[in-house]
Amino acid sequence: MIRVLKSGFYSSIQDQGRNGFQEFGVPKSGSMDSYSSALANSIIGNDNSCAVLEITMTGPTLEFLCNTVICITGAYMSPSVNNLPVKLNQAINVKANDILDFGKLLYGFRAYLAVKNGFKTKLVMNSRSMFKNITANHIVIKGDHLEIEENISISSTKSSIKVDSHHFSSIDLEVFKGPEYDKLSIDQQNLLTNNSYSISKNHNRMAYQLEEILVNKIKPIITSLVMPGTVQLTPSGKLILLMRDCQTSGGYPRVLQLGEKAINMLAQKTTGNQIKFRLTE
Amino acid sequence: MSFKLSYKAFGKHAILVEWPNTVDEKILNDVLLFKKLILETNNKLILYINNAYNSLLINYDLSINNIYDEILALKTIYTSQNGLIKHTFRHWKIPVCYDAKFGIDLDDISCKNNLTITDIINLHSQTIYTIYFIGFLPGFLYLGGLDKRLHFSRKSSPRLQVKKGAVGIGEMQTGIYPNQSPGGWNIIGNSPINFFDVSKAKPCFASSGDKIQFVPISIEAYQSIKDKADTGLYQIENSLVHD
Numbered sequence: 393m394i395r396v397l398k399s400g401f402y403s404s405i406q407d408q409g410r411n412g413f414q415e416f417g418v419p420k421s422g423s424m425d426s427y428s429s430a431l432a433n434s435i436i437g438n439d440n441s442c443a444v445l446e447i448t449m450t451g452p453t454l455e456f457l458c459n460t461v462i463c464i465t466g467a468y469m470s471p472s473v474n475n476l477p478v479k480l481n482q483a484i485n486v487k488a489n490d491i492l493d494f495g496k497l498l499y500g501f502r503a504y505l506a507v508k509n510g511f512k513t514k515l516v517m518n519s520r521s522m523f524k525n526i527t528a529n530h531i532v533i534k535g536d537h538l539e540i541e542e543n544i545s546i547s548s549t550k551s552s553i554k555v556d557s558h559h560f561s562s563i564d565l566e567v568f569k570g571p572e573y574d575k576l577s578i579d580q581q582n583l584l585t586n587n588s589y590s591i592s593k594n595h596n597r598m599a600y601q602l603e604e605i606l607v608n609k610i611k612p613i614i615t616s617l618v619m620p621g622t623v624q625l626t627p628s629g630k631l632i633l634l635m636r637d638c639q640t641s642g643g644y645p646r647v648l649q650l651g652e653k654a655i656n657m658l659a660q661k662t663t664g665n666q667i668k669f670r671l672t673e
Numbered sequence: 674m675s676f677k678l679s680y681k682a683f684g685k686h687a688i689l690v691e692w693p694n695t696v697d698e699k700i701l702n703d704v705l706l707f708k709k710l711i712l713e714t715n716n717k718l719i720l721y722i723n724n725a726y727n728s729l730l731i732n733y734d735l736s737i738n739n740i741y742d743e744i745l746a747l748k749t750i751y752t753s754q755n756g757l758i759k760h761t762f763r764h765w766k767i768p769v770c771y772d773a774k775f776g777i778d779l780d781d782i783s784c785k786n787n788l789t790i791t792d793i794i795n796l797h798s799q800t801i802y803t804i805y806f807i808g809f810l811p812g813f814l815y816l817g818g819l820d821k822r823l824h825f826s827r828k829s830s831p832r833l834q835v836k837k838g839a840v841g842i843g844e845m846q847t848g849i850y851p852n853q854s855p856g857g858w859n860i861i862g863n864s865p866i867n868f869f870d871v872s873k874a875k876p877c878f879a880s881s882g883d884k885i886q887f888v889p890i891s892i893e894a895y896q897s898i899k900d901k902a903d904t905g906l907y908q909i910e911n912s913l914v915h916d
Contacts, residue, residue, distance in 0.1 A: 411732075414723040416869070416877040417807040516871050525811060525852045526871055568684050571691070614696060615808070615815065617723055617730035621684060641725050641808030641815075649684035 393457040394507070396536040400452035400494065403532045404522040404597075405513050406636075407443040413517050414640045420620060421521035422636050424597060424659035425502050426652070427559065428466035432506035435463040435553060436483050442510025443520040445532070447503040449662070451494020452532065454505075456486050458542040461508040465555070467500025467660060482552035485545035500560045500660040508543040523637060563588060565654035567669045570623060572645035575610045584647065588668040589631065591661055597637040600658060602667075605629035608645075615643040621650035623669075633658060676703055678751065680744045685736040686720075688743060692727040696817060698803055700727050702760050705882045710750050724881055725806050726815070760916040762882045765909055767849070767864055769798070769840050769887045770895040775863035782825050782842070782859060793861060796820045797840075797847065798887040804879050812851030812869025812877040816885065819847045831857035838863045840887070851877075862887075865899035866909060878909060 409422025423429035423446055430440050451469045462484050464471050471478050472493050478484050513520050516527050524530040532538065583606055594601040608629040624632040624644035633650065648669060676692050683689040692700045704724050711722055711731065720732045737743050771794045773779060779790050802816040827843045832855065839850045841858030850856055851868035869877055901907035
């Protein structure tokens with residue numbers, strides 16, 4: 393078990409998400425930055441389907457009630473175990489009564505905590521990913537006891553995996569043409585792919601909204617299908633980049649589609665950060 | 674199957690198939706038939722298929738190597754169909770209490786659309802609606818068929834909390850909020866049944882292509898159905914229809 397002493401800004405259990413329930417209007421969910429989440433699992437030898445804790449902006453304070461092996465990846469939030477700093481991207485042995493805490497956010501926006509064999513919270517529709525009205529809670533809260541397995545420590549490896557800093561610093565997002573891309577004027581297409589855009593304060597697990605307006609003359613479409621990574625253009629010219637918890641359908645023109653890598657990189661960005669769309673065929 | 678379809682790559686993992694740009698039951702039936710045929714091929718590389726009014730999204734597990742090959746495979750499936758497959762669906766009867774306690778916007782619609790409240794209830798409950806698809810929220814049914822006299826613009830500012838089960842009208846659509854959520858539709862009643870139940874293998878009883886009809890009930894009946902629904906004992910009246 394892990395006891396949640398403090399929850400942090402927005403911490404939730406996530407795995408690879410739910411598939412096959414989209415036809416009932418159920419979002420896919422899953423780790424916002426699937427790259428960092430998979431890395432955390434692989435470093436401690438977990439299967440990629442193991443559930444991790446996704447930590448947003450400010451970290452929780454967690455007390456381990458049993459021994460296990462953990463790994464933290466993604467954003468750097470100055471993690472410490474019993475007040476001693478620990479590294480990212482490395483297996484760490486923890487013992488019962490150890491306290492994992494987080495401090496100042498130095499880069500990125502979302503960190504991932506993997507524990508040996510994964511968090512064992514309740515499976516709902518083949519996934520542990522938290523989502524409102526699907527799982528009992530949509531975030532972990534103070535006082536929660538998160539189920540994990542007791543695991544013996546490993547002969548501690550001092551080596552940590554090096555992550556390409558571009559994952560956090562690059563502003564270039566690889567995108568494909570969305571279904572309504574061709575309805576944009578040449579001018580609009582050029583503005584979309586030549587300008588850089590900044591992330592507005594409206595961003596969460598459902599969507600990232602951009603600050604700049606792209607003057608829009610294309611009409612709303614008959615409600616059609618969307619998925620994580622779809623970039624919608626509203627009648628007022630707002631660009632909305634759908635993320636993992638997005639709805640399954642939407643009526644705004646879909647001008648671009650982010651690739652998987654771009655979704656992961658966007659998940660590490662926050663208010664005021666710049667992005668640029670790099671169109672690929 | 675004779676519609677002219679468009680096939681588009683939608684990112685590296687999905688193909689979007691689109692029918693002519695209109696809301697039409699003939700199109701829905703064709704969409705659902707194509708969906709069924711693709712599912713029958715049992716292609717393990719397909720992660721999920723979902724449909725809306727006039728579109729089908731086929732999502733693949735791995736990135737698509739050759740989009741032209743995949744599109745060709747889909748086109749072959751579409752044209753292989755011989756037109757003999759019959760459309761089968763369920764017809765559901767959904768109890769709704771239109772009492773003023775729930776129908777907080779009935780007066781507003783009554784005034785502006787020049788209808789009595791009884792007119793509104795009759796018009797709303799006498800139509801058989803088609804479930805085009807489920808989206809927006811888990812268990813939210815996109816229904817087609819609302820009587821023109823009931824079309825009513827959305828509220829200028831959405832309510833922060835619309836009750837679970839609230840039945841609303843927004844523009845030319847009607848629908849039920851499966852859970853408490855913010856919402857801008859005009860609320861005319863409330864249904865005591867559950868539209869989304871995570872404990873069930875099929876979390877929403879209805880499917881795209883089914884029909885529903887609203888059955889007006891009293892406040893007393895509402896409470897008794899709600900008690901049963903909340904303990905999983907309420908059976909929604911339904912029948913299987915072969916078209």
